[in-house]
Amino acid sequence: MNINKNLSRRDFVKMAGLGGITAAYGFNSMDSVLFGMESASDAVLTYRKIIKTKDVKIYSYAARSLRQWFLKNDPYRPIYHFTGPESWINDPNGPIYHKGKYHLFYQFDPQVLDERGHWKRSKRCWGHAVSDDLVYWEDWPVALWPDTQYDYNGIYSGNTLIHKGKIYGLYTGNCGKRETYGMLTWSDDGGVTFKKKMVMHNDQRPNKHSPVHWDAQVWKEGDTWCQLIGGCTNEEPRQGAAWLWKSKDLANWTLQKNIAPSIKHGDYWELPYLVPLGGRYVFMVGAGNPYWIGHYDAENMEFTPETPRRDVDTGHYYSFNPQMVDDKGPNGSERRIMHGWAKIGKPPSVDGVPYWESAHSIPRVISIKDNRLWQDPIPELQCLRYGNKKIEKQFLLVDKAVHLQSIRGDALEIIASFDRQASTRCGLIVRANAEKEGMRIWADSGNRFGIEGRANTHFLNPKDPVDLHVFVDRGILEVYCNGVAVTHKCFVPADRIELFAFGEGTEATLKGLEAWTMRSMWG
Template sequence: MTKTIFEIETLINNRIKEIQNMVADDPYRLHYHLMPQIGLLNDPNGFAYYKGQYHIFYQWNPFETKHGIKYWGHYVSDDLVHWKELPIALAPDQWYDINGCYSGSAVVHEDKLYLFYTGNVMDEEGNREAYQCIAVSEDGINFQKKGPIIHVPEGYTPHFRDPKVYYKAGKWYMVIGAQTSEGKGEAVLYTSPDLESWSFQGPLAGSGHNGLGDFGYMWECPDLFELDGHEVLIICPQGLTPRGYEFNNIFHAGYLAGEVDYHNVSFQHGPFTELDRGFDFYAPQTMMDSKGRRLLIGWMGNAEEGESIHPTTRYEWIHTLTLPRQLEWKNGKLLQYPVVELESLRENQIEYEDVPVHEGELSLPNIQGSVFELEVTIKSGNPDVFSIKIGQNNQLSYDQSTNTFSLQRMDLADNHAFEKRYCVLEELRSIRLYKDTSSIEVFVNEGEEVFSARIFDYPNEQDINFYANGSLTMDVKKWELKKLKCL
């Protein structure tokens, strides 16, 4: 017999009480990132601004640290920094979502908050069915399910999910991640006059469309929006082959930019660009807030890659969300940078100006820690190599001979080895990084490139050392960051 949400909440709360002391003892619990109280967190869902507050939902398996049946967890915030956890928004308790309330989005309409999500159903033989579903709330806390609004259309497999809804020119639109019957990834488009009756318009983009060629067997988590006069489609294609410095994680998140033809349902776009060059970034979702900003939050994880060896699983939890980021289109590229509200976490500022680094390593007094923000601006000089080393295992490095910037961390599968991720960078102007107990987010050249990663070597205070093969002059600012009481 299916349990009610009240019964499910009771089970989860009892489980939290049972192991909360053990979870709290984990030295890798984060100080200012959103994470689950227990269990597994993955995709952010339903990122929205409603009745004066930011809402972020997330995929949650509260009963184990593995991917299984998914619920929608729920956080709310006044300022994108301090968050409060609310009761479960969606639970798999209906015939159309009994094996999981999968990812989706949220919109505000007529003073109500609408959630759109994929209901996952599996039979005893493992055959999948997928339904795009709707739930509505008048208070942002309690949601009433309205059931399926879209079934899988002809020509597609049940890998048909992650609806993202938006309003444009008097119509509601929905983009859905899909797999064709031929095993090709696509993003498809629907329209609606009222959020309940939806009409299939066809594929918007995908493998074999608009000159893209073969581009993965499944596209997840599409997100289409306009930014500074450009239309941007974020997608998560699965099945790409590594290509030089690109596509070196198991799955990928990036964007296509161009112009959507809504009449003929096509998208003339440029090349696919990865949003984040680090080890751990997937399923990002954006929203427009009341200040007119396009904001993004992603999952600081990557499905099926090293999850069982995360040390946090010993404490019955795994994964986190990224910091909220603001998006900007500049010089033909999508830039990302931390929202300004995060500056409220800063304390105990240390600042050095015009610091010379010449042919070797340099450390500065009071520039160390385990939880901090660091900002480095290159003032002059052109060394062959410039590096910042954090502790023994984590290093940021720019190599002028190859025009590459890299992030190194300890290999999660082999703590005697290192692994790196790269991007091509014509010059290095600045580095801004956020270090938490077990994560790092690096914003290069005011957000031209971003690297996100989980790191599990030393949760205690670490030295920060600068190195130059050549000479440069830099400004350095460092802040300690406050621990959020809600986490």
């Protein structure tokens, strides 16, 4: 969706009233490093000037210009993982498919001027981006700012729904000091501007330790709306809880119960999700990234786990959101898509480049397979591939990594198959230098795989071949193996672009490898 691609800079400046902006504004990063105008980018200053506009054309043009500037000037900035235009982002909020468009709302701290005229992170907002295909996104104006007595400390996480043909949302209004409110928001113009009102008061909290609202999932059962809200029990020792609330009208909510009392895991749960998949339910919570598969009794409002605890992603990953459902599955069937926060942190500083931090993982199609949660990267991402290369069988001698010289780059998709034989570990070294120093992506002789020191369980038998599906995107890595995922930051020097295959302990075999260079999702 690039509706403003043909808007000229001259027309944009005229529309936005930005003549003389570079003379009017200085530039200050989050770290209070003052850059003179000779090193400040017009794209950065222009975007900050129009940050509160509700004009989609103006906002989209400024944000895209800033994103393209980042890609040219910052070697750590991912090119096909979603990031904010600048500054801090975290949880994906309210991802929803509506009238053929994908809407992604997300936790966002834009840069705003303080009372001294210095740039600083704002209180938490909801950013907003829209796409036709989950790959190419267009930035829309910031959807929600913290501007009422019930959310002045931040617009915290929540989700969206479609009601009476409009986009509605329920989110946590944060007022600090453990004071929260349940907020209802809605748009009368397709998601550009939003109205809001408080619908759950802080005094309604389940107990003194558990907030009235925190990270709500929302769905409908018949004529009744349901919210699942994070928190904890009252008794000692406290346990994490997923509190179910119900309403007939989205405005008046009644507490029901904790739907998962039999699960004892941690003393506080964020991000509770009860996800229907293939006639069963996946229950996820944000206390780490655990999930259970089991049965949900809607009448008694209780989830019963039927599998042991497993992990969604054991890497630099948190705040999954599996709320989005579209009609792009086989033969037009429903497809459940999970977005996630890649907690890659703040990259190394680059002269003249303003502050940004964190990204989102590749959207993942989720299902239940082999009695566990199965995750696949969205196939739509394949449209970014070019420059296909293939490597035939390679025997990997003990502790002698093989240089795959025909494949180089900092933005790649790789599919590699290994016969582990009796090796203790085998895999790839990506973003490497000539001395084979880089990021190791590996599978061991048992049932573990991972990136560097972060490991997950792939559920393969010891003699099964291992297929690693790897996404290298500058400052972020993702690897998928047998439906399981691991995410990892990758802040290595920009000149490390080599690829190696390796085996440890004894010989292994690289059965075959296919790779592509990846284009930018921002054009």
